[in-house]
Amino acid sequence: MFFHRQELQHTAKPDAPDAVYARKLQEVLGGQYGEITIAMQYQFQAWNMHIPGKYRDLVFGIGAEEMGHVEMLAIMIAQLLEKSPLGITEDAVQDDPVVAAIVGGTDVQQAIVAGAGARPVDSNGNPWQGSYITASGNLLADFTANANGEMQGRLQAARLFHMTDDSGVRDLLSFLIARDTMHQNQWIAAIEELKADGAEELPVPSNFPLAEEKREVSYQYLNFSDGAAAADGRWASGPTPDGKGEFSYHDGPTTTAPMPAPTHPDVRFYGTTEVPNVVEKVAGKVQDALNKE
Amino acid sequence: MFFHRQELQHTAKPDAPDAVYARKLQEVLGGQYGEITIAMQYQFQAWNMHIPGKYRDLVFGIGAEEMGHVEMLAIMIAQLLEKSPLGITEDAVQDDPVVAAIVGGTDVQQAIVAGAGARPVDSNGNPWQGSYITASGNLLADFTANANGEMQGRLQAARLFHMTDDSGVRDLLSFLIARDTMHQNQWIAAIEELKADGAEELPVPSNFPLAEEKREVSYQYLNFSDGAAAADGRWASGPTPDGKGEFSYHDGPTTTAPMPAPTHPDVRFYGTTEVPNVVEKVAGKVQDALNKE
Amino acid sequence: MFFHRQELQHTAKPDAPDAVYARKLQEVLGGQYGEITIAMQYQFQAWNMHIPGKYRDLVFGIGAEEMGHVEMLAIMIAQLLEKSPLGITEDAVQDDPVVAAIVGGTDVQQAIVAGAGARPVDSNGNPWQGSYITASGNLLADFTANANGEMQGRLQAARLFHMTDDSGVRDLLSFLIARDTMHQNQWIAAIEELKADGAEELPVPSNFPLAEEKREVSYQYLNFSDGAAAADGRWASGPTPDGKGEFSYHDGPTTTAPMPAPTHPDVRFYGTTEVPNVVEKVAGKVQDALNKE
């Protein structure tokens, strides 16, 4: 169960309205790596988790915080839109380049659809969607997804920090950026703990029998482009991070197989097949099939 | 530039057609973590990269290999569909439970739309989409995304391995699983190399001035649920993985702020505001605005 | 801010696993009128609201409850999937029609992607999306949307009730159906209260000056089909519900206007225009424009 309190975790108050920036801030609310994604991802991981205790408590514990981050951003956006000009005519534009700029820089649906309100969309107006989240049931994979989510999120917040000089907006972003610092550290710590507990190891999934994979290509770097510098990387020689092999470097594939012959499905799919006179031949077979039907 | 060779990296030939499995295999072709995602992600990272040399060569080198994995899966799917029954009537169903099972288990668009062919969709028929990929320009974030992609991909391939006993399909999956082992190791090695090179460190982005974030909450674990076990984790005490702080554990938020007052946009947005008699009041203001327009 | 408690509002425990039903239940979790929609809709209405007090408290108060409904359904689905068969071969199918049925009736992504877990998608696997919600800032419109949401939701839950005889699942649905009864009544009561308060009235938006609309067609029923029975309805004669007019019935349009002439944009859009010899004429104009550029 979830309970709401009509307070925020941090002040969310802009110095002044800025409809252009309100659009940009939608990215970290409703974008691929926005707070809705993060909140939903942690909660679905919690609901699907197969293990009680510290890992489930962790995901539950942070999921509800992230819902509060969604709220702070939505409320900030509504305030940024408060004095949003309703409509703009060419006359207004001719008099005022600021107005001109605003014409195009805003999310017009924030006005027409939400009446100067926040929306569950990204900064280009694409609706948030369920396929942004990851909750596979394998914690080493999912915590890596979470670490990535917090990295992309902090990166976007940092970029947005430089796109405004409103001290109220920057104040909120500073808070969110700090929480992303925590959460990056947290997921990396949780990955370490999973390994220390003997719960998971590399490669994911660690329980798939290695004997069932083609081990001869498990540690080969295969270069399918013509840049030679990748041979100098840590991934091209030396022991592998999973502790189970040695990297080797190869130019191009080390294995090859012939292209299989084209398929020949039922003639009633009407795919084009070998010529000549395929029209007549196939038509005959179709008629036979129809007669039998 | 890309060049194609009419050979495969590994044999892709099923023992027998299996239209039900052909649908499932679509997941690792056109799903969120399918090979199209992986191939596109690496290529966009290469095209957007700001640094020449080993990292760019690495991403170019593997991107083209992944395009070949897309190809192997598409060709495998086409063969699995080769004897796909075209249509099924209730009579057929009554005689044969295998046919009955196939009715529902197949992707009907593989038949109706592609004529027994592979499609750029996932195992539920959702079209592949550009929002599956990640290419931010920050390599520590993106290589973490890549590691996650290879983990989720190998996990799904391992599950699919157990969903068939066709030795040809399993043979291909064994190869792809082995390559995923390589690529998981590779991205983790590349993350280590980025740090060793002094190119990136935690938290991402490492160059955002820490003084600009609210450092007092940067290492606090805040528990917004009521499970107590998360206090025992590595993320609740001790030094943080970024080497810049100490974790602390707190039940609930350590900061709070009042909910801002509701916004009051232009009356011509027709949002509902304070009562009573708001209808008359707003109507009057709208009329004034119209008179002025 | 949101706080989570590791309890449910009602028991969510099936008698037995049922992977086919787990797919169906996704509809009321992640579908157009599923609980994610309802929870998100109420919260965005709260964040965008322009009026403090009882209406905002109402929307905040119920929004958090709905998040808990999302949770109960997700957890129910995870349990329904617990003994989900991993893979099915034709041999198994031949022996057991139940297995055959399950082949096609399940959401294969619940297995391949979520490892036997719930997902933010509908019963056909379409991801939940932000465009399902409505939060316009006008409370009479939005509360009508909410009433509709609770009606569609209770309707779907009632249908799902009849699609299982698992007493645990039915027990949870009985609870959710009762809450939908409350929420339908609640939104209709809130609509009455809005009118009683003088905050809104019909038509929405009530503050748009009626003098600005074409009043002559404001109460005409125009029949653009050839069924005559609609003339007998309440909407074809008598006073209108907004108390401002009288319905009248008309066969076909009461107004008409000529189709405007086709448009002629810049020739450099290369649209096809009047013949003959348009190729030469347009090519000449394009060349002129290029020369000027």
Place this chain on the structure above:
Amino acid sequence: MFFHRQELQHTAKPDAPDAVYARKLQEVLGGQYGEITIAMQYQFQAWNMHIPGKYRDLVFGIGAEEMGHVEMLAIMIAQLLEKSPLGITEDAVQDDPVVAAIVGGTDVQQAIVAGAGARPVDSNGNPWQGSYITASGNLLADFTANANGEMQGRLQAARLFHMTDDSGVRDLLSFLIARDTMHQNQWIAAIEELKADGAEELPVPSNFPLAEEKREVSYQYLNFSDGAAAADGRWASGPTPDGKGEFSYHDGPTTTAPMPAPTHPDVRFYGTTEVPNVVEKVAGKVQDALNKE
């Protein structure tokens, strides 16, 4: 069957081209509550209806009118785009702020894709989609959806009215707003008629046996937030609109249930489970399962 006449229901002719406004007008053509939604919604309700006579004639009668509204808007948009500048260079921008404004305010796909034409998308360029419509077969639910659709539609048209001073555009919007007035009244009258006929009543679906729902929570207002003002609303005490109960007000849930234990699916899903040494344990079980396969 549908028949087209090359006339419009009302004049659709702008005073002057305005490419920026052409983009905004897309919202009521191809948005969530645009005319395509309304037209499609009524037609699918008609095609799926289970009852002949006045209700079906009503939905058929208005569905075709709405197709004509789609047409008026599309033709208006094409004219607004007629003098749309093709391309804009920085030189042009420096000379003319109007041009500058237009750069960003237009829908660039109207130019690049449609050659200065209307498109089936909303004002942010999101394609219209089938999931916008509602046609459940239950008329009380669907007519409520229709009332909401006409409310949101009139609200958006009213906002758009204030975003231009083009008298031709305003003239068309005045007509559409008047028709929305009619259609709001019509659906509310139809809801009354459904009840008067004894066809449907509250709660929807009215035929689901009330004995099957948990009646003890059917009229409880449960406050999951901390705002107290909702206790003063019409929905917190007194008789319920369905005439079958009395509202009561409660702070927080009146029922509770323990969180179920985590699920334990087949080990071959490779979900993370209880530690320690889960890697070895699961690997052993997987190997056993493989041996049996």
Place this chain on the structure above:
Amino acid sequence: MFFHRQELQHTAKPDAPDAVYARKLQEVLGGQYGEITIAMQYQFQAWNMHIPGKYRDLVFGIGAEEMGHVEMLAIMIAQLLEKSPLGITEDAVQDDPVVAAIVGGTDVQQAIVAGAGARPVDSNGNPWQGSYITASGNLLADFTANANGEMQGRLQAARLFHMTDDSGVRDLLSFLIARDTMHQNQWIAAIEELKADGAEELPVPSNFPLAEEKREVSYQYLNFSDGAAAADGRWASGPTPDGKGEFSYHDGPTTTAPMPAPTHPDVRFYGTTEVPNVVEKVAGKVQDALNKE
């Protein structure tokens, strides 16, 4: 304006309900090449057309017919669903393989969402979307798109014809297939007429000055794969269909250019750049920029 008549162009009555087939038939109703696409495509082409007379009358004339095809399919689907079983328990499945088959083969949203009705979605449940249509304003391009639409549509209808032996369904498909025959012929005739009128020619757009394209590569077949047989095709030698050149065949590219250097955007985007010590260097520059802000 559109007018509806409560008649169909052809009988749409199945011999018997068939919920599994009802799902398949959704493809030609709401799929990429379903009738909604065709109807919408022709109407948007009409609304955006720049030329009065026969071509516009043609597109208007057929657009309304296609709306009637949408209707026939929707009504057919509703009837196919009429006896659709509501729910299926494992007991029922064990007794009856037909029931088992139906479990998985149906579109569960037709039941849960539409109450045994048709929906604007394809056979996998993907909602119809505006991006399926093509209306560019260039008639040679668009009529080619139309010819393709009618080809794909007839192909899918032919496949669906073989997937049922219900004589009522086949009767309707026979009618639709015949109309597709007409419309394929019609668009090819219209393409010929466009050329005969001198309105358009190849390549599209025919008015773009050929001098502005790199004519040296305009007729070269460049083989980027290793199959040699393409050299034997009509496209590898001889005069080109546009009458303006001669095909030639080349193995691989005839031109090449070096890969440009990586880009270096503003450091405040936090992209990874040249090592070593990039963390310190970039952090310094960011701090400088912050100081200046």
Place this chain on the structure above:
Amino acid sequence: MFFHRQELQHTAKPDAPDAVYARKLQEVLGGQYGEITIAMQYQFQAWNMHIPGKYRDLVFGIGAEEMGHVEMLAIMIAQLLEKSPLGITEDAVQDDPVVAAIVGGTDVQQAIVAGAGARPVDSNGNPWQGSYITASGNLLADFTANANGEMQGRLQAARLFHMTDDSGVRDLLSFLIARDTMHQNQWIAAIEELKADGAEELPVPSNFPLAEEKREVSYQYLNFSDGAAAADGRWASGPTPDGKGEFSYHDGPTTTAPMPAPTHPDVRFYGTTEVPNVVEKVAGKVQDALNKE
């Protein structure tokens, strides 16, 4: 298999950065008819093809070239974004109309998400999706789709050519436009060859037995609008392009059928049916059904 070479087919270097144009160029990279569509379409056609030899070699041969076109556009876009301003405050806007214009004209996700990089989206930010491609297995249909794809693509590139005066961008577009000229010619030549080979003919699919279609309406032009000029077209009289009939012109439908009666599904779908007293009647039947369950 695919191999990458770190060279381009043609120079891709702008004279100067232009973030506004970078957004527009996304259309031909990631739009409905962008290069990703073309590359994916040809490759899926190759993988699904049922016929070896010249046609398969053709599709393989050009598919890899198109991947290189994706690359040139992505790299061009990254360079156009190189000096993209990070953020813009109202002060900056007031000083400089060029800056004002840029505010709105850019794709903000290219900045916030990709850090000044290209993305797999169109010019309105809609993600590329798998449903853009066509690969049906029938070559006459698919080559017509390909011809259309190259026509729409060249049309969009020509429009984009006029939207910039950057000689570097125009140079690349000139090259791509020339290749589109080739590919239009190529597919039309391939269609001729298919017919000459006797592999396919009109109508598609040519093998469906004509006796199974309603031949009486196969060549009738039916005018469902009131424009008379379509009677003058090539499609209204004379021999049909498939060589199998004669066109005829008809005002309105030549066939008609009564609208079927409304359907009556199971009462437990709770659809509204005949009045009066339907509530009681249906409730009784539902209770009976529940008692039996």
